Amino acid sequence: MMEKTWRWFGKKDKITLQMLRQIGVEGIVTALHDVPNGEIWTVEAINDLKSYIESYGLRWSVVESLPVCEAIKYAGTEREQLIENYKVSLANLGKCGVKTVCYNFMPVIDWIRTDLHYPWPDGTSSLYYDRIRFAYFDIRILEREGAEKDYTEEELQKVAELDKVITDAEKDALIDTIIVKTQGFVNGNIKEGDKNPVSIFKRLLTLYKDIDRDALRENMRYFLSAIMPVCEEYGINMCVHPDDPPFQVLGLPRIVTNESDIEWFLNAVDNPHNGLTFCAGS
Incomplete structure (x- = not known):
């Protein structure tokens, strides 16, 4: 079943949920934008936003994004703690019934527009x-x-x-x-x-001067392997966003740019909860 969803940037967004309901939107794609990267998303904070969305007759369909901190991507000293925090946040999302997470593994710079x-x-x-x-x-x-x-x-x-x-x-x-x-x-x-x-x-x-494509791939595999047990327990689907634009920039490695990249990460962590976001933009 297809669902009409819309990216909404929280209660401060100029586009209100009432407006979205008016144009026929059914599901909301959003995140806890006020929570600093790396900190745990609590059940209370998740349910507060979920209830607010539902009060307009809409559903929190997709999380975009539960950010993957840079230290996870370049394997910094804080990586283990950050992954543990990520796992707790995923579990809390699952407990609240929000089970699709769009994330990205792009170093430093996310989607690029001029x-x-x-x-x-x-x-x-x-x-x-x-x-x-x-x-x-x-x-x-x-x-x-x-x-x-x-x-x-x-x-x-x-x-x-x-x-x-x-x-x-x-x-x-x-x-x-x-x-x-x-x-x-x-x-x-x-x-x-x-x-x-x-x-x-x-x-x-x-931070990425010693990180090439192979190293970044290994760090992605490590991250996904660590969180998959939580995804299995709570039925959460992790959907990586393709690199946007889909080519190398600023001397940084990018590893979700083409068909072979996609084949690699799906096989590297062979789990039905490890998936891809089909972004029309990239």
């Missing part, structure tokens, strides 16, 4: 990824070592041309969109109001 309100000729707007503006961010703003090697000569020429006309306001908008608005909200690594987000972001990148 514009959150790109205008189209018909008067509508959408999220947008501009390859050249992202390359500009990578090379000229982030100043990542060796970044030029990831782009073609044609792309580098367009970056040079953009550098002649781009304004300081546009540069600030790129930083705000790529680092703060998306990463700060989704991953919690950076918050609104943090000073010098570029420096914070660059420090996060250094």
